[in-house]
Every structure is written in structure tokens, then in C-alpha cells.
Amino acid sequence: MGSASEEYQSLLLRLDSHGHIPELSSNAVEEFLSHRPVAMRWYLRLVGWESKLLWLLSGSSIVVSIFNYMLSFVTQMFTGQLGALELAGASIASVGIQGLAYGIMLGMASAVQTVCGQAYGAKKYAAMGIICQRAIVLHLGAAVLLTFLYWFSGPVLKAIGQTDSIADQGEIFARGLIPQLYAFAISCPMQRFLQAQNIVNPLAYISVAVFLLHILLTWLVVDVLEYGLIGAALTLSLSWWILVIIQGLYIIFSPLCRETWTGLSLKALKGMWPYFKLTVASAVMLCLEIWYFQGLVLISGLLPNPTISLDSISISMNYLNWDMQFMLGLAAAASVRVSNELGAGHPMVAKFSVLVVNGTSILISIFFSAIVLIFKVELSKLFTSDSEVIAAVSDLTPLLAISVFLNGIQPILSGVAIGSGWQGVVAYVNLATYYIIGLPIGCVLGFKTSLAAAGIWWGMIIGVLLQTISLLILTARTNWNAEVAKAADRLKQSANEERLSLLDDI
Template sequence: MMANTSIVTTNTSNSDPLLEEDGGEEEEENRGIRWWNRVLDMKEAKKQVWFSMPMIITNLFYYLITLVSVMFAGHLGNLQLAGATLANSWATVTGFAFMVGLSGALETLCGQGFGAKLYRMLGIYLQASSIISFIFSVIISIFWFYTEPILVLLQQDPQISKTAALYTRFLIPGIFAFGFMQNILRFLQTQSVVLPLVFLSMLPMLFHIGIAYSLVNWTALGFKGAPLAASISLWISLLALAMYVAFAKEFKHTWTGFSMESFHYIFTILKLALPSAAMVCLEYWAFEILVFLAGLMPNSTETTSLIAICVSTETIAYMITYGLSAAASTRVSNELGAGNPEQAKKAMAVTLKLSLLLALAMVLALAFGHNIWAGFFSDSSAIITEFASMTPLLSISIITDSIQGVLSGVARGCGWQQIVVYVNLVTFYVVGMTIAVLLGFKLNLYVKGLWIGLICGLSCQTATLLVITLRTKWTKLNLSENGDKENPLLV
């Protein structure tokens, strides 16, 4: 972490006018820095920027592993592209997103445990959460095995469904690695060990390009080689992280080896893990429903492509916000664990300001470069023109999403996952989807109507989370090693 650079004002003598002049300039500079510090706590901001940037890069590299596989599969033909794209979307909403959410329990328990200096418990929580991830990976694998009949039941094209099902089956080994990997990432994140993650995620990503190319083009696997390459690369990523935790000296207090004690904490973690998974999935599913609804509109090819570009843009913007969301979760949980709720609130305020600044930068880039950005997705002048008309609405949703992303991170740090599940359910599905259907279909606003509905849902979610954050007492969990292992209480 970087500390604020201190500025020392030199005592000057009246007999040296040059030094007096320099001192005046220095005093003026000090006043400028003090003014800026009232707007944004630079010491805290530097900590969070140095924390969030590696997290953003790391998540991007891991995200690219599955995306690159889709690209290699897509070059084999239109059917393979459609099948791989559908399979990747299906795997994300039914498996990968769930695993990301499931590991959210560690953001609360490991974060507060580290702040409370209960270092040994972090390793115990990691093992317990990994056991839970393994159990759910088995369940997801069975579900994925029946992908084809489920997609056909959802009115998807039979040929594309068959191709997507084949792709998904070869991703099954990857879901196990991905689940374990997310737990280790939270374990490291809550200890503010993030810089090594850039290297540990970049290497598997680079290897993955070679593995995917080789399996798709140089073996008889062909199309099946793309998802298999993703599974292999995810396991390489997991092994790299596991070896780092096992052999790095900095974890000698937080990782003391495998212990049967971890089984005693499975239900404790499950009480936070399931709501945390529901938090993530409810939001992911809302965006996927928009794509599905766009496919039911007139000129469905154009509307689906347009909404897909908007969803992809929002997702990439949120990946940047997620780094700050992780920073908020870690700072809040660490400070609460240490018994410093006021410092936790100050950290949250800094994260919100940083998130808004980044969101505004993304909005400006979108405002000036929306045609170039849309051109990456489509050569159709009609879609590029329609996307330009969507830019103002997309800007609003990006700004709103940047605020709620930080507030969701605060909620994970405080252990409020159960409350946020109900918030997301009501705001996205009762409010957002209802307005989206009404505006999109009844008032014939089409894609704009769908996105306005999403904005309404996001706005209600953000406002509700803000009220909860401001009105709820910030307390830490009872994480004493001698405490009630089945039910950590707020104290």
C-alpha cells in the first residue's frame, strides 16, 4: 500500500527573500492539497486504487479464459459460434456466477477474521467453503449434463442446443476448478494480497491461448477442444494459486494445513454463502432475461444484437466497478473485525467517490466513442445507429451500477447478504422487469423500454441499499474461535 506523501514546510529566515518566496509557494501547495483531501481522502484513495487495479486485471484475465475458448470455437463455423456463445452464457448464469456468489461468504468471515487477528480461522473458513463449492459443483455438473433437453424446453433451436450441450459437457471439469479458485481469491483478497494475482492470472491466460489453439486445430477434438482447453486452463490457474498459498511465507499464520475442524463450520458458511450466491445470480439473471425478451420482439435479430451489445458494455463497465466493490468489502470487513466501524464508513465513502469518478470516465469514453465501440460487435449501420441512441440510457445505468456495486461490496463485508437477496428480488423482478415489459411491449418502446425498466430496477436497488447502509448499525460478527460455531452473531 502507498502512504500519502508528506510535505514539510521549511522554516525560513527574513534575511533570505528567495527562501521566503519558496515557503509561500509551498504553503499555497499545502492549502491546495488540504482542500483536495476534504473532497477525497487521498491516503485511503491510494490504498483502494492500489488494491482494486490488480483485482480488475486479475478478473479480466480469468474472464478471458472462457471467452477465448468461445472465439476459437466460433472460427469453426456459424453453428459452432452460436453453440459456444449459448453454452458460455448458459454456463455463466447457471454455474460460474453461482460460484462467484458462493465464495462471497469468505468476504465477510475471512475479512472480519483478519481484522480481528483470528488468523488461523481464515484457513479453516477457506477449507469449509471449498467443501461447499465441491458439493455444489457436483450438483451443477448433473444439471449441465442435461443441458440439451433444458434448452429445447426453453424454445432454443434444437441444433444449436445440441452443440451448446456438447460444449457445456466439456466445461464440467472446469466448474470444480473455478469454484475452488474463487474461494482462494477471496482468501487472498481479504488479506489485501492482490498484486501477485496479476502474475498468477496472466500466465494461465497466456498458456490458454496455446492450449486452445492446439486442441482445436491440431487434434481430432476440434470443437470439443475449445471447452476442454478452458477446463485445463482453469485447473492450471487453481494449481498456481494453491501452490502460492501453500509455499508463500506470508500465509504461515492464515494457512496452517488441512484440518477436520473445517467440517464444523460448513453450516456457518452456508448461511452466508447461499444468500451471497442468490445476490449475484438474481442480478445476472435479470440481464439475461432482457436478452430473452428482446428475442420476442419484432425484428428480433436486430433487437437481440442491440441488447446483447448493451449487456456486454454494462458487464465490462461493472468489471472495473467490481475491483472497487472488492476493495470496499475488504476494507469494511477488516475495519469491522478490528472494531472500527467509523473507519469502515470512511473507507466506504472514499470507494463511492472513486467509483463515481471511474463511471464518469467510462461514460465520457462511451459518449465520444460509441460508434467505434459498436463497430467491434457489428458491421450493420442500423445497429450502430440504434446503439448511439441507447448511449444516454446506458450512461445512466453504468453510473447507477457503479454505486450499487460498491454498496453490495459493503453489504458482503458487513454480512448483510440475506437482506440484499430480498432487495434484489423485489427491485429487479417486481419493479424492473414489470416496467421493462410494460414499456417494451405495451408502449412499443422496444429495446429502449427494456433498458429503462432495467434502470428503474437498478435505481430502486441502489436507493434501498443506500438507506440500509446509512440506517443499519455497522457491527462485526462474533468470530471467536471458542464461540458458537454454528451461528456467528452480531456483537
């Protein structure tokens, strides 16, 4: 207790003397925040300390999120050169098939963020490699099941109302993405494993390098060798496997992972059930979120004037997706910060981190929303020269600005939920706000009123708004001391499983 008090007094001196904020430690800040009251001038300096930690993580996480997303974006651009039919097939396969798998894999990987992040905060380094391997096994199992969806994607696309010609092209593209499905199943856990240790800069360098290589390979395969749609899909799969191989080599040989990666172990196959339950809750939570937005795009194709409606919503969603990739990077950093501090037994620092990241995201969202409103015509012209589509996108711009603002709050709260291990609760919230309330309202406004595409978008906004309010209430009512205890119990359970595995081996 004496050392903590001394550290507290030292912290007061550093704050009063305008000391270097980066020198502060989580232990010292936890001790400081536990003393009441805290003067505002100290809070402002602590915000600077937390912001520095947050941006060290989120800057690279944002780069990783955006450049991984751009791999598919570049492929879409090259398929557009093949013809309208090929582009339509690739687009619908990306939304209807690849998007489904993306939601499942990304959702399952959030369990790695929770458990590995808390294990790292608690200094249970050896358990992290086992958790990562356990996650990869479960991800590969999901990939095997999803392979059937990819292979028989043609009938699936026809069943949801796509024309035979578009569905056939979509099937060709989806089958070429089957190798990418398995690469994604391995990459997702590895990325979260590294992020949980605050190893983000190497991930960013790898993502940018593979992206540049992907542009060259896609140009060579599609434009020079003229291998068409299947060539574009297989090139995307190859780029993802290159990404996986480089990430894997880094984990194996990097000195930074020496304590957390101790090699392959059969222990990963034991004690699956508790982790599997968290994984399922994580997958449901994010799947319900991602599929909600994709479903609205598919529904817009059923409106009376489908071409204009689909084009206008697709263009608007494209900008929302770019904003979402930025915010997902920030959310990943928030998840790591919260899980690390909960694992380390720092409830006050975890709570403070939540406040800082939400304040930061709101300011960023206001800026992005202003850009959308100011450049509403110019943004649509980047995608089309059709005057009707430009007018339709301009009409949707105010709704897009509202969505961008909400998108600055909602993913961050989801990231906090992942870091805290609340995936099961949030899954129920998403089901109620998105599918029981938001989606039906969007369909009624879109098909039963003159709002059309705007009506569908209003349904999306209502769903996201209600979900955001629910998460705000959940976060505000959180007992952070109880969350620390839950994190300790989760890690203790994992440690018991490791001990039982060792006894079995003996």
C-alpha cells in the same frame, strides 16, 4: 488510553506538517476521526491515505477480475471461427448455463470475503484457513448438483425456446465445461481467502500468465488440431485447473500465508450450519443480480425482430460486462477494506472507506459514460458491419451510458454489503427491485410498446436504480459501531466452534 492519545497527537503533527500519508495506521486514523470537529484540510489528506490503500488492493483485483473474464471471452472468439451455429451454441450455453453456475459460485464466495476479511482484521489468522476449506467443501457440493444441469443442458436450452440445432451445440459446449465447474468451485474461495489478507499482486500475475497460456492452448486445439467446440470447452476447463493449481501451490508454500494456512483439517467439516446460512444468503444475493442481466438478454431473443434485438443488446451488454468486471475489482477491494476495519474494531475508518470508494467509483463512471456517448458508433463497429445493428446499438447508447453510471455505484455498495455481512437483507432488496419491479416493467415496455429492445433496457435501468437507492439508504442508516459488534460476535461464534471441535478431538 495514553498511547492512543499520543498516537493521535502524532497524527495531528504529521498532518499539519504534510507528513507522509502512507505511514498512517488504521488505529491512528480511527482515533483521529473519533474527535470532532475534523478540519477539511485533514480530510483531504486522509482521502489520499485511504485512496492509496484502496488502489493497492483494487488495481490488482481489477486485473484479476478482467483477465479471469477474458478466459471465456477468448474461447468465444475462437468458437466464432468454427461457424455461426457453434458460436450461437457456445454463447447461449455461456449465458444460460455457465452464467447460472457463475452466479451461484461467485455469490457463495462472497461469504468468504465477509468472514475471512473480518477474521484478518481481528488478527484471528488461524481461523481463515478453516473458513476457506469449509467454503471449498460447500462449493464442491454445489458443483456436484450443477453437474446435472451441465450434462442435460440441451433439454434445458430447448425448454427456454432455443432451436434444436443451437441447443445441441450448447450441450456439447456445456459438457466440456464440467471440469471447469469444479475448478471454479475451488478457485473462488481461494481467491477471496488471499484477497482478505491483502494478497492481490500474486493473484494478478497468476491470472495474466494463465490468460496468455490460454490463448496459445486454444489456438493450438481449435485452429491447429481442429478439435472443434468440445476442444475449445475442454481447453477453457484446463486453463481454469492450471489457475487453481498455481493458486493452491502459492497458498501452501508462500511465507505470507504461513499464519493463515496451517494445512488441511477436519475442523472444516464441523460448525457448517452458521456458515452455510451466510453462504446461501450470499449466493441468493449475487445470483439474483447476475441472472437479472442475463435474463434480459435471453428475453430480447423473443422480440418480434429477434436477430437485431439480440445482437444490439448483446453488443451493449458486452461493454457493460467489461465495465462490470472493472467495478467488481473495485468492489472486491471495498469489501476487503470494510471487512478488515470492522474486524479490527474501527467503525469510523470503515465508514470513511465507504465514502472514499463511492466517490472514486462515481468519478470513474462519469468518465466511462462519457466514452460510451462519444464513441457510440465506433464501439458497435468493433463487433459488426451490419448497418441495422449499428443503428440499433447507437439508439441504445444513451441507455448504456446511464447503466454504466449506475454500475459505478451499485457494485460498490454491494461490495460494502458483503464486507459487512448484509447479504440476507440485500437478497430481499434484489428480489423486489429486479424481479418484482424491473423485469415486469421491461417486459411490458419491450413487448407492449414500440420501444422493443430499448424498453427491455429501460426495465433493467429502473430495477438497478431502485436497488441502488435502497442500498444507499441502507448504507446511510448504518450504525457502524453496531456492525463492529456484529463482526465480533460472528468471529466469537466461529472461535467457539473451533474450541468445540478441539474438545471433540480430545
